[in-house]
Amino acid sequence: MSETDLIEAMAVEAKEAARQMRRAGRSQKDEALRLMGEKIREGEAFIREENQKDVVLARESDLSSAFVDRLTLDSKTIQSMVDGLKEVEALPDPVGEVTQMWKRPNGLIVGRMRIPLGVIGFIYESRPNVTVEASSLCLKSGNTVILKGGSEAIHSNRVLGRLLKEALVEADLPEKAIQVVPTTGREALKILLGLEEHVDLIIPRGGEGLIRFVTEHSRIPVLRHYKGVCHVYVDEFADVAMASEICFNAKVQRPGVCNAMETMLVHERIAPAFLPAMAARYKAAGVELRGCPRTLALIPGAKEAQPSDWPAEYLELILAVKIVSTMDEALDHIERYGSNHTESIITSDYSRAQRFLSEVDSSVVLVNASTRFNDGNQLGLGAEIGISTSKLHAFGPMGLEELTTKKFIVYGSGQVRT
């Protein structure tokens, strides 16, 4: 069978399986999740054996040690896969929920019922634990999934896919509900992205290069986020100690992720009291500051920010700093350079807090809290399959609900239209 035929056949089977998955009740899905955890725990030795093949090849290909780290499955990562399955098992089932119901003047009772989306194509890089995580979320939300992971993880993904399939069969769910694309490379990916008749949604997770490739080649709707150029605005009426804690956390706690702060905006009236001490704290943590001219006047050691710094997503210990004369200037800056991802205001002024929340056009807008809270788990969605920075269908962290849609159900008693 050609690669095209193979992948198309997978998609057709995924769509057939989706009909059964739509009807699957919570207990059956939870049983499958429980069995998956069991099989992964029991299969640990075998999983690690297969994973070692990937790891050896990756080392031979001189891939970076960070890459090999993400690829490697040890006892700890395997345990965290099992724990993740338990957490998803404990989440409520979104399918079948009727979110609203109302009665029309003619007596029709109209409701909106949550249903699965159908077939999801999940595209990711060489992190085999994502295979299990994405599968569990798609399964719990009643969807079927076709997984296309990075080619460097193919042995790991194949064995994980096999174990997940065994669990599905034992739980009497269709084995084609979770399928790992067995071939590697971008050609296979392109084929998958063209199957708009069978696949309802594509979710890519990975670097900007992968996401741009997917977006450009997909004929299927894509939920994605490009980058997080997140801002904290330290208002004139901020509590200086609180601002310091939050700005430190937002930049330093985990700089390599999308919800880390990249630009700090500081009101001119608070800058003298706030910036020098903050700069010293950043310096001690190894953060490089790149400031506007007014910032440099307060922090002599800082580099001068270039125009390319304002839209930059550093993902490392670098921070752009700008002093603004008004809150409006901060809002204008965010509007111009932000990526609609996450912004936070630090203020004790009620009306400024409310204004920031309502006017900033980002997926998560916070008052007096770190940008690092833009995360499905942290916000209470229970789990996260990704973050969307475009507004259609989902905006911000996507949990189980975002893997569903709603249909209208109508209870009548003979009504016809006049």
Place this chain on the structure above:
Amino acid sequence: MSETDLIEAMAVEAKEAARQMRRAGRSQKDEALRLMGEKIREGEAFIREENQKDVVLARESDLSSAFVDRLTLDSKTIQSMVDGLKEVEALPDPVGEVTQMWKRPNGLIVGRMRIPLGVIGFIYESRPNVTVEASSLCLKSGNTVILKGGSEAIHSNRVLGRLLKEALVEADLPEKAIQVVPTTGREALKILLGLEEHVDLIIPRGGEGLIRFVTEHSRIPVLRHYKGVCHVYVDEFADVAMASEICFNAKVQRPGVCNAMETMLVHERIAPAFLPAMAARYKAAGVELRGCPRTLALIPGAKEAQPSDWPAEYLELILAVKIVSTMDEALDHIERYGSNHTESIITSDYSRAQRFLSEVDSSVVLVNASTRFNDGNQLGLGAEIGISTSKLHAFGPMGLEELTTKKFIVYGSGQVRT
């Protein structure tokens, strides 16, 4: 200025205007809607003069009388535009609604707030009343809109666009919130569909040809519906009189629309009591029946259905009829040939009604009511900008809420992530 530059400039201005529109309150938007109605009423003579230019050209081009009818603005259609504006004015403003709010263990208070999508490209055929209808819905939901109507309505659309703009300015809203593309033809449309940096959503309304063209050429997400192959399933336990009323209404009341029934599925146990009388009623109304072999045995006059009849969207007084042995056979038929648009079951059996509602994968699923109720007004959404038969973002009739998305708002008190 080239056509490309012109349309791109419109999109840039629409995006700038979107920032102001996000902040506009209900009273300001309602004032603009009120002024629009006033200006259209006062400008009636001028509107009709401009519209006559389009009508004369359409007649000269030998366009069908149905086409000329839809194009023509008389006192009655102008009055109904004004009435439509009043109805939208009376609808609640979806923007700013916080649909949920919860508290996290660390004290963060998390809510989801409705916000506008941004810039909407609305593509339609030569029905100038749609210019006003789409504008009013986009305005009320805080979006800006670029309108690309059929070239045959260009004089009408230009004058309507001018009046709408006057109302915006008087209400102190940005005049670029509603813009009519002043040039005609598919080249202009293609340019608009490529502006993914400035336009957030494309909504096409029109025939299948237009919708396919838009989908194929758009780099922007498209909300659309292709076709409505709607089914009524008359169950073994149906009330025969009710089934007759509903099946008659679903086929005959307005056969040319997407929510009219195209295939009737009849359980074998009720077929002898139901079908012959129903067929006589259809015959009197001029409906042509195309039946499966078992149907033909009961209705000797009917034509034999061909394989092409089961997936057909007739949009006229033709009905495909199939006798099924079980409810499962009806569900399988709908799964195979339906278009996920609208299906209805007629039954007095409780568990069959519930099963149909939960298993049928269509945007509107009804029990004991006509398929003709798949309509935003009829279901109580207040207004409708279109019907989506794909599941992403919206599934079924789209009202004001479907022109919004939700962002997360977070009230903190100094929380950082550990």
